[in-house]
Amino acid sequence: MATFPTSLKYSATSYSVSPEVARTQFASGNTRQRMLRAKLDDMHSVSLRLDNAGLLALESFIDDTINGGADTYTGPFITDTAERTGTLELIDGTYQLQYVANDMWDCSFSFEVKNVDLSDHELIYDVVNEFGGFNFSDFADALEQAVNFNNL
Amino acid sequence: MLTLNYLDPWDVDYSYRDQNAVQRTRIGGAKKRQGRLSHRKVRIAQAVRVVNDTQKAYFEHFIRTLCNYGADKFIDYYADGSGAVQGAVRIVDGAYQCQPVSDDLAWWRISCQLEVF
Numbered sequence: 001m002a003t004f005p006t007s008l009k010y011s012a013t014s015y016s017v018s019p020e021v022a023r024t025q026f027a028s029g030n031t032r033q034r035m036l037r038a039k040l041d042d043m044h045s046v047s048l049r050l051d052n053a054g055l056l057a058l059e060s061f062i063d064d065t066i067n068g069g070a071d072t073y074t075g076p077f078i079t080d081t082a083e084r085t086g087t088l089e090l091i092d093g094t095y096q097l098q099y100v101a102n103d104m105w106d107c108s109f110s111f112e113v114k115n116v117d118l119s120d121h122e123l124i125y126d127v128v129n130e131f132g133g134f135n136f137s138d139f140a141d142a143l144e145q146a147v148n149f150n151n152l
Numbered sequence: 153m154l155t156l157n158y159l160d161p162w163d164v165d166y167s168y169r170d171q172n173a174v175q176r177t178r179i180g181g182a183k184k185r186q187g188r189l190s191h192r193k194v195r196i197a198q199a200v201r202v203v204n205d206t207q208k209a210y211f212e213h214f215i216r217t218l219c220n221y222g223a224d225k226f227i228d229y230y231a232d233g234s235g236a237v238q239g240a241v242r243i244v245d246g247a248y249q250c251q252p253v254s255d256d257l258a259w260w261r262i263s264c265q266l267e268v269f
Contacts, residue, residue, distance in 0.1 A: 019221035029173030029192030
């Protein structure tokens with residue numbers, strides 16, 4: 001699978017989660033939601049500031065390497081402080097370009113991350129519940145005390 | 153019903169979108185008739201919560217894995233002009249958006265439409 005050029009870095013990013021949930025509102029005022037099927041494909045919107053060489057690299061990648069944006073590729077996405085890598089798909093093969101100044105372009109596009117891995121999230125959820133909250137400094141203090149006083 | 157713990161309350165806007173179960177029927181010509189079908193009311197607010205990346209992971213696991221991708225109701229805190237309230241809520245369509253609010257990507261803004269029960 002093709003890999004997104006490592007020289008290109010996102011300058012802004014956000015993502016949205018739109019699961020396959022059916023919502024029904026009845027005339028009586030009652031509402032109901034049902035999950036239709038599991039879907040772990042999140043949509044990310046990113047912006048990049050590019051010079052002419054960067055723009056050429058991006059257009060060459062989209063037009064030639066991933067078949068006009070139709071093919072999936074391996075690339076970076078951001079959901080926290082660490083940049084992750086996954087299987088991405090440029091939505092509709094579309095991207096927007098705006099000329100900013102000489103040798104400077106703003107580019108934005110949206111892609112879908114296929115089958116997001118939430119196993120880290122589950123681990124964090126379990127740890128937080130075990131320690132009764134997000135105040136890990138309490139835990140660190142307790143651990144320091146236990147180590148210092150040989151009380152593990 | 154599951155409870156989402158340890159997170160600061162949602163900030164909900166002051167302009168709830170309330171929808172009563174009222175049916176408006178055209179009865180000929182320009183005449184219309186309205187009748188109340190039930191005492192249920194759908195109350196939806198735009199909600200925002202700023203969390204760090206650990207809290208976001210906690211939230212996403214809760215919503216996506218434990219609440220069937222946001223399809224289910226859950227107990228959570230939300231704060232409007234009258235202070236923090238704990239009650240049953242549901243994310244409309246299970247859809248939410250995440251946007252970083254700090255350059256180091258450590259803090260994120262989660263926004264969604266929240267149905268308040």
